[in-house]
Amino acid sequence: MNPTATTVGQLRASGHVQKTVRAEIRDNLLAALREHRNPWPGIHGFESTVIPEVERALIAGHDIVLLGERGQGKTRLLRTMAGLLDEWSPVIAGSELGEHPYAPITAASKRRAAQLGDELPITWRHRDERYVEKLATPDTSVADLIGDVDPMKVAEGRSLADPETIHFGLVPRSNRGIVAINELPDLAERIQVALLNVMEERDIQIRGYVLRLPLDVLVVASANPEDYTNRGRIITPLKDRFGAEIRTHYPLRLSDEVAVIRQEAALGSNTPDYIVEILARFTRALRVSNSVDQRSGVSVRFAIAGAETVAAAAIHRAARQGEDEAMARPVDLEAAVDVLGGKIEFESGDEGREEEILDHLLRVATAETVGARLRGVDLDELANALGGGDVVTTGMQVPARDFLSGLPRLDGSGLYDDICERLGATSDAERAAAIELALEGLFLARKVGKEVEDGETLYG
Structure with a gap:
């Protein structure tokens, strides 16, 4: 030719x-x-x-x-x-x-x-x-x-x-x-x-x-x-x-689900792999839930839109709080749940329980990700510190520096470093996201309490 x-x-x-x-x-x-x-x-x-x-x-x-x-x-x-x-x-x-x-x-x-x-x-x-x-x-x-x-x-x-x-x-x-x-x-x-x-x-x-x-x-x-x-x-x-x-079918393996999200989502902020994994697990849980109409399916666009919303929440926080690095954190997942409900067809018997179902399945996905990512890391020292009266404050508008400064001191302990090393966190923004995931894991394991009020989340 x-x-x-x-x-x-x-x-x-x-x-x-x-x-x-x-x-x-x-x-x-x-x-x-x-x-x-x-x-x-x-x-x-x-x-x-x-x-x-x-x-x-x-x-x-x-x-x-x-x-x-x-x-x-x-x-x-x-x-x-x-x-x-x-x-x-x-x-x-x-x-x-x-x-x-x-x-x-x-x-x-x-x-x-x-x-x-x-x-x-x-x-x-x-x-x-x-x-x-x-x-x-x-x-x-x-x-x-x-x-x-x-x-x-x-x-x-x-x-x-x-x-x-x-x-x-x-x-x-x-x-x-x-x-x-x-x-x-x-x-x-x-x-x-x-x-x-x-x-x-x-x-x-x-x-x-x-x-x-x-x-x-x-x-x-x-x-x-x-x-x-x-x-x-x-x-x-x-x-x-x-x-x-x-x-055709939805991805059969978690790794494929994550790969699709990474490939298709336009993420304008640093979104850690474990955040994407939570969204992937969340999507897969919805696909097997009896509360969701499985005949209409749960599109991969659901997870893609979720990842983009989480990234947007991080950029929004960085702009308002003057952060140098826009880093998605587990608390930003709340923003995704708030806007994604309309993309799911629920069974008629579960009308009115949509938010409850989404929140529950997101907790399950988060707990599974914590178990997979932090397996072998003993978080009891952090749980004990919070049990002694310390309170950690986070939220979608709480900057990383404020979150890190409010953590309880663990004298002589390398727990925070262990968590960050396991999750590949080096900068302050990355460390805040990693430790926040560990706190959420402790809450889901019922080792610490959690309250949400006035846009802030309190662990203690």
Whole structure:
């Protein structure tokens, strides 16, 4: 392939070989697997389940529909498929459907190819331009997806019987690329019927015209499982035309959940790993809670939004209190719970208990994280000091310096250093966050008391 070629004659001289989209994806995928390169960057938790199924489907040249609850990474996985296309691909310059210079399919491109021969001009399209995504909405029309008669072309003097009066829709314009349809069941059933020919015969029908355009397009889609969505369904003939129906899932391992949060969340402050772990455990606990409607799922966006809210709380405190470092602390998790409740569908029998359920599961997640992170660290000395009458004050507007200065003195003890060393805390802001986690762990273990009043939290 010669990316500098500007005519079809130069393209042939370069030795370029035309491939179908499916052959292109298959060859690039197999090359990546042979070279032990990861063809799915940014995808976590699907390595041994979903990814092998997707790879087999692509090698077989199948259209794919991904079924799964909200926030499982279906769209990200579809978008990653664009990376399996050739980086640059030649097209006939000015062609409406991005036709390959060796195989024009529209009447206009065929005329130009016959007239210009080897001087037919070409341009190059990047792989990102060959991936097209459409969110299926109830108001989507056949014209949007397939095409319709263009009244402007008719007004120019062309006859309605002229096929060149057609304005092509999204699918034909995705020729030699990938077209992704998100939330496929949301398409009205009569609109889904319009896709049947595209996926089987690889041609399109518009109005009274029978256009035998040999489209070269890979159709991929995402959908929620039909067992709980009330918005629509995939009609049986269309479902039959997808070569592969693959179920996705939420991350199975805690480490994958944490990786997704770290990758997707826009954190403007220093957010320790144990804070992210608490949010990950919190999300996973919600996914198995009997109080939560599991048919609607608990999206990974829940944890991502939680992490961003916690980070924002730290930045807010740093700005108001004049702190040099914006550091998220366990107390900031309260801000996340306050705003995330609306992202969860609770069972009807638990209406009115939403805040209680969220608070309980957050405590469970925090206790599990403390147990995992501070296992082997004896916190009894700190508990005894608080039991002797000392009180430690923290809160979302209490700066780290004030929190640290209010800690009880443990003469000759290296407990604070042990906690900070275990959690990788070095600066004052990091030390405050680490010791605050230990205090919360003591409270959850019922070794110290805790009161919340006027925006401050008192341990004692």
